[in-house]
Amino acid sequence: PSVPMRLGVLQFHPVWGDPEASRARASRLLEEAHIPKDGTSFLVLPEMAFTGYMFENRAQVLPLAEEERGKTYQWCCTWAQRLDCFVACGYPRQADDGALYNSLCVVDPEGTLVTTYDKHFLFEADKTWATEGSHFSSFHVPQVGTVGVALCMDINPWEFKAPFAAFEYATFLKKQNPRLILFAAAWLDAGGEVSDLHHYWFTRLMPLWGTQCTVLAANRIGSEKGLQVLTRCQPDSFILLPTNRNSICRLI
Secondary structure (H helix, E strand, O other), X not given: OOOOOOEEEOOOOOOOOOHHHHHHHHXXXXXXXXXXXXXXXXEEOOOOOOOOOOOOOHXXXXXXXXXXXXXXXHHHHHHXXXXXXXXXXXXXXXXXXXXEEEEEEEEOOOOOEEEEEEOOOOOOOHHHOOOOOOOOEEEEEOOOEEEEXXXXXXXXXXXXXXXXXXXXXXXXXXXXXXXXXXXXXXXXXXXXXXXXXXXXXXXXXXXXXXXXOEEEEEEOOEEEEEOOEEEEEOOOOEEEOXXXXXXXXXXX
């Protein structure tokens, strides 16, 4: 039987190009939140949580890229064990063959690396440095069920060229009867209301309408001067229950 889930996101503005300062900022926010050890079951941080997101080329990312069990993994281990929960966090990863990926690590409450997911659908800003991951992914948690993972562009049509109604990510995941999606993003502000973006995300998950799947989304905030463009990210992390078309996004 499934068990109740306690869900949390850590939304913050990283220090661009300074992962040490960003990790310290994230730790301070968690300290100040005074979360009890049984206060959450899953904690999600944004895409590229500690480095910032906008980079001009591979050379800029390379000094910040980590091995699979690098400093981001170690930070996640510390907090997973301290809070007795799963922790998911985005970071730039360098594989053994030298390839760079926009990745997400997931660590369990014992500090074990559960999965490393490489972003499958790359956004324009990713293509300046990242290699495309080979496939979408999920993992199984006893007494919870299937948990999907996704990074930002993954829920969009492939390269914005695929048919909108293909719903590639949601179609992939629906076949696995998911209970939860861990969604880490650095979604850029295109203007408009936050509710418009929530509606878009909700629509992109249409194949999951009517299921018992919950979406736990962590989107970063703040601005970056990357690629000579000032980009702003929406303050809109949330829990989404896509049980029917009229479900309401609940901000946390």
